[in-house]
Amino acid sequence: MGESNSMKYYNSFELWTQTPNQYQLDVCNMIVQKIPQDVKSILDVGSGNGIITNQLANKYERVCALDISEEALKHVKTEKVIGSIDQLPFSDGEFDLILISDVLEHLPPDVFHEGVKELQRVAKKYVLVVTPFQEKLDFGQMTCIHCRTEFHVNLHIHSISKKTIEDAFCSNFKIKEIAFSGDEWPHIPLYAKYIKSLYSFSNNWEHAVCPQCGVKQNDNRFVYGKKETDPKFYHTVIDSFHKVAEQFRMEEFSFNECLFLLEKNAGNNMQDDSSIHLILESKVPFDSIEIISDGKWNIDFSNPFFERNHTVYFSPKPYVLSNNNLNLSNIIKEQDKEYRVIGPKEDGSNHSIFIIPKFTENEFALSITYQDISTEALMVNVYDREKSYVPIDQLDNKGDMQWKTKKITVPSGIKCPPEGFVFELAVQGGFREYHPIKYVSVEGLEQQNRIVTPIKKDNGKTIISLDDILPELIHTNCFVRFYFSTTKDDQDTVPSFLEVNGTKIWLQSVVLNGRGFVELPSEVFATFFEHRHTDDKEDVAFLRNRASFTVNNQEKLKKNQNVEAELQARVAQFDELHQKYEKELVKNQNIEAELQARVVQFNELHKKYEATLVKIQNVEAEREQYKLMKEKYEADIVQNQNLIASLQQRIKELENRTVLDFILKRKR
Structure with missing residues (x-):
């Protein structure tokens, strides 16, 4: 039943006919740009309606789309196959590159495991994975308007991280490039589940399909089941989360989609620790480069x-x-x-x-x-x-x-x-x-600027070492600002990336008014590189001091402990409220069920009433007709009686006249 209901979602007409938003188009452009030049054939696994596949169709010798949804493949304008990732109907190494975009997060564990093996078997050179990155699955949950099942609006099962990709692929592949794009995640990590469970918060996406009962969430027959958020409770959660939000900010990325370009090789290629370099690619030489460390x-x-x-x-x-x-x-x-x-x-x-x-x-x-x-x-x-x-x-x-x-x-x-x-x-x-x-x-919180000297310039590449300022990169808002040696402004961006052991992590850059900025996102350094310093007590103290700016390390620890204790106390309060809410919810459900039963009874009585009313109306109509006929008959009777009386009077007059005439004749 679950599988068929999931397929109802994937075969939904509305799912594949929506106009892509700008963030989706940005992701598509990123994918097209990151395909290596030596690729001649591409398999798009989980192609959907071909928003990417159709762009690639005329650019490569062979482009094939594979999806489980027949409805989705109707929109694909190149070679297409109905199939599943765990049983790819292709030979070993048949495609130079396999693209798998927004698929891995949907797969049940067994299908995920077999699917990854199939991708590695069929890919000759590369696997290009695009996936929601470090998604907080709780916040994507919604409540079915019919059966009240909790499920993810897009049927996501996994939250994909860099470690997920390494564990799945890096016995036979190495991570060649990482890039970010897409929309922003809603920044509510830990509290998402409390908002949902306590305050009946639900995304209620109308095109979603419940995997349990199969009801589409825009079915007006079940509108009574929708959940709403009480503003007072919502404000309580807002105030609570503001107090602890700083603890979670390092795990929040500005973009929700991450691209991993994986290159096939013959050995174990798990990434090791090595120097972190920032590389800027520009045809126009730089006059000066500085790193800006802004108070957060x-x-x-x-x-x-x-x-x-x-x-x-x-x-x-x-x-x-x-x-x-x-x-x-x-x-x-x-x-x-x-x-x-x-x-x-x-x-x-x-x-x-x-x-x-x-x-x-x-x-x-x-x-x-x-x-x-x-x-x-x-x-x-x-x-x-x-x-x-x-x-x-x-x-x-x-x-x-x-x-x-x-x-x-x-x-x-x-x-x-x-x-x-x-x-x-x-x-x-x-x-x-x-x-x-x-x-x-x-x-x-003061801004600090430092001029840096690139360690190497080669073929338009400027290389800057970042190892010495890693703690600062993690705990402040850092940017590289560069000035061109010429005022000529013939580019609006400078390709910029971090390079660590051969892996490129692409960064965002902007060129404006003869100068440019490269953002050095603290969440990238915190996610990918903070482990390098966690074993050194002095570095840990330095990181904490830089993060707090105005308090020392002991005050920071005490504050965190107090916040954690307060959080635990609030969680206990939330649990107590949740239990009360669940009891009230059961009562409301019982009342609602009783109400529905009474509605059924009312409908049955109403039908009987309508039938009886028709009978009564028919009887009344017959009675009215009888009354009219009676009045007519009575009028006829009166008329006839008058006529008889008149005739009798006439007869009497005639009789009297006859007698009179007889008497007169006798006298004569």
């Missing part, structure tokens, strides 16, 4: 990596919002300064917003670096979910053209939304003048 709650308005076009729940990093609705410019370069401008904008919403993850319940100081070129006061407000935007200070402008730093106190007790501290820059009555903003920092 600071925002550099001149750095494009601090920009987002939408808000994110529990983001691991601060950011400034930049979209068409907000009064914020693009990055401007002027002499030795780079900044953004807040001011008048057509169709703007008359404010600008930047967000810092909630890292404290206490009062703290915020510093804003800006240029004083205006005479209007720029208000600084912070959002409280119970009070809306609360004014906390303002930038007093005199128009003297000087760059200044204003220290602002953020009060304690702010009821933050899931995004964290949401700050608004606005002018009462709307913007009339412009306000350049360069930097926002939390007191005690």
Whole structure:
């Protein structure tokens, strides 16, 4: 039954006719770019509707799509085969490269194990794996509107990590490249299951199909079973998670899809520890290169990596919002300064917003670096979910053209939304003048810049060693900033990657105004390299001190212990609430079942009533007809009686007249 219901999901027409979003297109482009040049034949295992396969069809000698869904393969425009990953109908080494995108996470353990062996058998040179990376499966759960079974909206079973890939493939393959793309994960790791179980949170994706009962979740017949979140409970979870979120930020990636390019070889190729190098590929030489270490709650308005076009729940990093609705410019370069401008904008919403993850319940100081070129006061407000935007200070402008730093106190007790501290820059009555903003920092968290000397330049490659600053890379927001020796700007990105023992880990880069940035994501270094320092007590202390900035190691440990104790206490409270909720849920289910039974009884009685009503209406109609006939008959009787009386009167008159005539005749 489970298998057939799963196939109902995979053979769903709606699943394969949806228009791909931009993140899916980005993943497709990443896959196409990472296919090695010596590949001539490709097998796409789990091709789906061919969103990738169709792009590759005319570029290689042979491209074949394989999927278990006949409905999906209807959209594929090249060679296609219905089949399963654990029984590939191909000979050994038949394809140079096997692409398997968003498949491994769906496979039951036995199919996963056999499927991996089949991929290695049929692949001649490469296996290209694309998968959701380190997914928090709990947050993808939803509740069936019919049978109340809990299941993943996309029927995911596994959370894939780098170790998963190594354990599965690296006895015969080595990891040649790693790259990231796609959408962002919702940043709610541990608390996802508590939100779901306590507050009946459910994703309720309408196209999902329950693997237990097979009901599609847009079936209106079962709408009574949908679950909703109580806002009060939701706010409780928000406040609780804000207090412990820092413990989980190192495991949160900015992109939810990871690409692993695996190359076939003859030996054991598990990755060992070696030097970490950052490599920049550029035809234009660099004038200078520096590594920027930013305090983890600071925002550099001149750095494009601090920009987002939408808000994110529990983001691991601060950011400034930049979209068409907000009064914020693009990055401007002027002499030795780079900044953004807040001011008048057509169709703007008359404010600008930047967000810092909630890292404290206490009062703290915020510093804003800006240029004083205006005479209007720029208000600084912070959002409280119970009070809306609360004014906390303002930038007093005199128009003297000087760059200044204003220290602002953020009060304690702010009821933050899931995004964290949401700050608004606005002018009462709307913007009339412009306000350049360069930097926002939390007191005690200073930006550190260091010029680096590349250890090697070869064929347009600039190589930088990162081993000495690994602890800093893990626990701060780090970037490489480089300046070109020429102002010519003929590229919008510089290919950048980490290289460790022959494995490339691709990074994001941006080129703007004759300079560029490469983000060095702390989560990448924490996930792939932190184990190198965990055996050294001095390094561990250094990491913790760099992570806290303002407290020493003992205070950090004590704080973590207190947070852990508080978390355990809240978990106990949540469990108690959960038990009460389950009891109430059973009561509600019983009431609902009784209500449904009464509805059935009512429907039966209603049918009987309708039939009886028809009979009564028929009798009433007959009675009315009889009444009319009776009235007519009675009228006829009266008329006839009158006629008889009239006739009798006439007869009597005639009789009298006859007698009179007889008497008269006798007298004559």
